[in-house]
Amino acid sequence: MNQHQLMKKLSIKTDSKIVFLVMDGLGDIPHPKYDYMTPLEKSNHPNLDKIAEDGVCGFTIPILPGITPGSGPAHLSLFGYDPLQIEIGRGLLDTLGIDFDFSSLDMASRGNFATADSNGVIIDRRAGRISTDECIRLCEMLSKIKINGVEIFVKPVKEHRFSVIFRGQNLNDKLTDSDPQKEGLKPLKVQALDSASKSTADMVNLFFEKAEEVLKSEKKANMVLLRGFSKMIDIEKYQDLYKLNPLAIATYPMYRGLAKLVGMEVAKTGDTIESEFKTLEENFKNYDYFFMHIKKTDSYGEDGNFESKAKVIEEVDKCIPILMKLNPDVIVVTGDHSTPALMSGHSWHPVPTIIYSKICRKDLVKKFNETECLRGGLGNMSAQYLMPLGMANAGKLIKFGA
């Protein structure tokens, strides 16, 4: 029996409530410009420290030691799924964030509007970053394309970016991209990488021909480029796996999409961290699991902006009293991976983590940071264990065996 099967067998419905507070890219490494401290070490966060003091701390490893994850696999792991078994294609991941009801027949891809010259050579892969309004108008035009045996949905994302979802029987996603990823080249014909994907490749290439015709009189966006063709994955939902009624609170589309993928409802929320906590407060009585996603720790990490990353942590800390007042049975504070400011990118470094409940076995950790977590009771463990531990601390798992 694997972890997934164990969860399905042992999980029960109870009234207790679990909050996962995920600060994206939270983990960091010592920075020479900041006294060899990390943003968690350099910032002031008395409320998070109190949760750490009352909880059990340590580190989570998103995938395996040494493996730097993208957001997709990292979140699957946080949600208790095995990211080495379930692969979310790029097109699907990007498309998850748009307001769209996916079916199991869908194949998604990410699209760019581009500018081509009179010979069909790409001269601007982003079509001069057209406005989102322009993108909406163009997507409506492309939505009218008809191809036998397949439904086509063209959905704006932002500026020159959009998604195409093809819905039909027997679609297969082993396809090359049409986007050559370089200017000065013509777009590529999509090719099938296996025989089962051959007819899908033909269908997608037909879509390009029709799109070219539709866009031919556009000045900037006279071409589309598609990449990351990926079919909907078949994944067991939180409701069935954990018997949970989950709510996601996230400001960024991709994370809302990841949450939907595992069966979470997605709350309407504002753009600020405080509004996310307010949304938690408003919805607290109606759900029993909450995934709260804070994006900007990662964004500033990616920018190499140590100080702003530290400030986001302080901003989260100021909102913690809203969370504590709700008195959830279990609080998990973690990140999906590390994004060290010094590296300006995701990394493999284990992520500082707290599990708090009245029955967790608290350790000697008094503050929430990378150095203190070294003496935590969780040690270095797979992020996939956070859901079982969260469920256990919430009294939602029965005994295994007699």
Place this chain on the structure above:
Amino acid sequence: MNQHQLMKKLSIKTDSKIVFLVMDGLGDIPHPKYDYMTPLEKSNHPNLDKIAEDGVCGFTIPILPGITPGSGPAHLSLFGYDPLQIEIGRGLLDTLGIDFDFSSLDMASRGNFATADSNGVIIDRRAGRISTDECIRLCEMLSKIKINGVEIFVKPVKEHRFSVIFRGQNLNDKLTDSDPQKEGLKPLKVQALDSASKSTADMVNLFFEKAEEVLKSEKKANMVLLRGFSKMIDIEKYQDLYKLNPLAIATYPMYRGLAKLVGMEVAKTGDTIESEFKTLEENFKNYDYFFMHIKKTDSYGEDGNFESKAKVIEEVDKCIPILMKLNPDVIVVTGDHSTPALMSGHSWHPVPTIIYSKICRKDLVKKFNETECLRGGLGNMSAQYLMPLGMANAGKLIKFGA
């Protein structure tokens, strides 16, 4: 996807350089005669301590908790392969160290020259430990044996020890030994343990008959004993798996053989620890991965010689400045397993380990020993993760998923 497939998918070629410094049998347990300290604790090694201080430390578990490994599986694990999936037979392991170009058709075995009386009863399993020169002469004689459908290579090892490699189609190695491991007995007929190995057993028994004929006028070495029949294993090489160009520096044949098995080139080097470091220096610019193997920590551990084991560690420490001057991007200091002097043998105890790079997340460990490593950032982890972590710290792994 498993770790092996992940490494193959994510590894990229870069200019960065990784050094694995492996002190065989390094780990130890407190010794009552030496203030309940270990050789690492009792010895003076300021240079290793400095690497520990600047790196991230902890313990590696060679196979699984409680499992005492031989050198073969322990090294497979260090090299990032799963030793529970890949089994290296004893004959192959012993034969790996001789200067021989193995093919996938080969089946190896380890041989002893022995002395039999006129009834064919073994009276000396080691033929009076004949000289290596004698061994060479006898091996040349045996090399002339011809058997239909198989090529036979008889290669001297040392004193009474040699290797036989049978090369042919459809050889199978599920065979019993001919060596009864005791004097006063006749050698055993080799028997097939499965039906596929039946014809190979007949062939090997024919080889014995012919060897008896060849050696009949020898005074001491008038018989051969063979054991550990094992076929060449099929293992993906460092070049394909990690895109590395690896060099092995080792004084003992078996470790050179293990390194060859995973695709490493083997450097010519001297017998001393200093000569191994000099060899590293001379070859540093031409490779991007270096496996340095120090044997004597293990040898003295096996002898129960605590003080000499401690001295070997000090001797390694004196050479560390040669390594540091080369400024490798990643240094891993570890052992393949523990060989506690108090136990005079290999053990299962986790092995003190350092991973050093500019982007490792250093911990509070200031000295390199078993007690200090307890508070290291690596915790207790599988030795199989050293290669992924080494690769990650060297910037040789791309992100997994989007």
